[in-house]
Amino acid sequence: MSSLEEALEQYPREPLLRGPTPLHRLDYLSDDLGVNFYIKRDDLTEMALGGDKPRKMEYEMAKAVAEGADTLVTCGSAQSNHARLTTATARKMGLKAYVVLSNDEYKSFQGNLLTVYLMGAEVRIVDTEDHWDLEKHVTDLLEELKAKGLKPYFVPVSGSTPLSSLGYVRGGLEMIRQLDELNVKLDAVYTPFGTGASFTSILMTMRDKGIECPVIGISVNRKGERLRENLEHWWSSVSELLKQDPTRDRGKYEIYDEFVGREYGDPTEACLDALMKMARTEAVLLDPVYSAKTFSGFLAHHKEGRWKKGDNILMVHTGGVPAIFAYHKFIEAHLKKRGVAIYDFELNKKDDIRPSSPHPVS
Numbered sequence: 585m586s587s588l589e590e591a592l593e594q595y596p597r598e599p600l601l602r603g604p605t606p607l608h609r610l611d612y613l614s615d616d617l618g619v620n621f622y623i624k625r626d627d628l629t630e631m632a633l634g635g636d637k638p639r640k641m642e643y644e645m646a647k648a649v650a651e652g653a654d655t656l657v658t659c660g661s662a663q664s665n666h667a668r669l670t671t672a673t674a675r676k677m678g679l680k681a682y683v684v685l686s687n688d689e690y691k692s693f694q695g696n697l698l699t700v701y702l703m704g705a706e707v708r709i710v711d712t713e714d715h716w717d718l719e720k721h722v723t724d725l726l727e728e729l730k731a732k733g734l735k736p737y738f739v740p741v742s743g744s745t746p747l748s749s750l751g752y753v754r755g756g757l758e759m760i761r762q763l764d765e766l767n768v769k770l771d772a773v774y775t776p777f778g779t780g781a782s783f784t785s786i787l788m789t790m791r792d793k794g795i796e797c798p799v800i801g802i803s804v805n806r807k808g809e810r811l812r813e814n815l816e817h818w819w820s821s822v823s824e825l826l827k828q829d830p831t832r833d834r835g836k837y838e839i840y841d842e843f844v845g846r847e848y849g850d851p852t853e854a855c856l857d858a859l860m861k862m863a864r865t866e867a868v869l870l871d872p873v874y875s876a877k878t879f880s881g882f883l884a885h886h887k888e889g890r891w892k893k894g895d896n897i898l899m900v901h902t903g904g905v906p907a908i909f910a911y912h913k914f915i916e917a918h919l920k921k922r923g924v925a926i927y928d929f930e931l932n933k934k935d936d937i938r939p940s941s942p943h944p945v946s
């Protein structure tokens with residue numbers, strides 16, 4: 585059995601990242617919370633407002649190129665980050681892009697959807713019960729494109745496949761190198777859990793390198809047993825690709841589903857408070873669908889007294905920030921609820937403007 589690094593080297597990769605993303609301590613937040621809070625800035629991957637997808641697409645695109653694809657096809661919610669970054673990837677590689685998006689509550693011409701149109705993807709909006717269950721709609725589109733003589737390549741929701749998961753094995757190795765350089769021994773890692781592909785790859789990489797702290801996933805969509813089933817699916821399929829023993833110990837991991845809210849994308853009160861807190865202590869922008877939900881999970885655990893002074897916590901910021909513009913009404917209402925006076929442009933009046941405190945969220 586080869587090392588993880590050697591096994592990874594066997595797979596070709598289309599370079600879509602310029603280099604490592606920053607990993608550093610957030611000093612104000614750490615002082616505020618009494619723990620050492622570190623962040624991995626995967627929101628700062630270089631392509632089209634950044635996020636986790638370029639890491640995944642590096643491996644997936646090597647396969648698309650080998651198969652002679654001329655068109656990328658994907659699907660997601662109306663505010664899909666993955667649709668934005670698949671469109672961007674197509675542009676970087678001179679391919680056509682088609683995206684199938686759900687006709688959901690957050691479908692305004694803002695944020696991710698705006699960038700998808702701007703970068704010139706062909707957009708199909710469809711009615712669906714489940715924002716992530718769109719593959720049946722994609723099947724028809726793939727047939728249509730093939731009938732036109734195109735060579736479409738389908739990238740599933742969230743860009744998650746066993747092959748693309750290698751991007752977060754590589755990302756996990758990068759993270760571990762950076763922590764070594766900073767001489768930081770972690771007590772926990774928090775990361776969003778969507779399909780669970782990136783979570784599982786990070787978990788696997790940490791175990792491979794003998795880092796035993798809990799890896800904590802905050803579910804943004806699914807609930808219950810399905811989360812663990814997803815983890816097991818990615819664990820065995822990625823192990824197979826990398827010729828690692830699929831039975832090896834997963835170590836300590838936790839997945840929480842109580843921060844989702846009503847449904848995927850629900851801007852819960854806790855997540856809007858988390859978004860506000862991070863913005864006002866560190867000027868790091870989170871998003872209401874993934875990163876602020878993850879941070880809200882950490883804040884809830886912190887409030888329960890789980891983390892003690894001096895603990896080293898890392899949060900992986902996987903991006904998603906363009907969605908804040910699509911959620912502007914929710915964010916505006918939340919800021920008002922927390923006492924921020926906002927100029928009312930519609931009425932054209934200044935209503936009781938008060939300076940806001942730098943740390944209004946406890």
Ligand SMILES: Cc1ncc(COP(=O)(O)O)c(C=O)c1O
Nearest residue numbers: 665742778779780782902903904
């Ligand atoms: C910003 C962001 N973070 C995290 C995820 C979820 O990643 P995964 O499906 O690997 O769990 C997504 C999925 O689209 C995303 O857009």
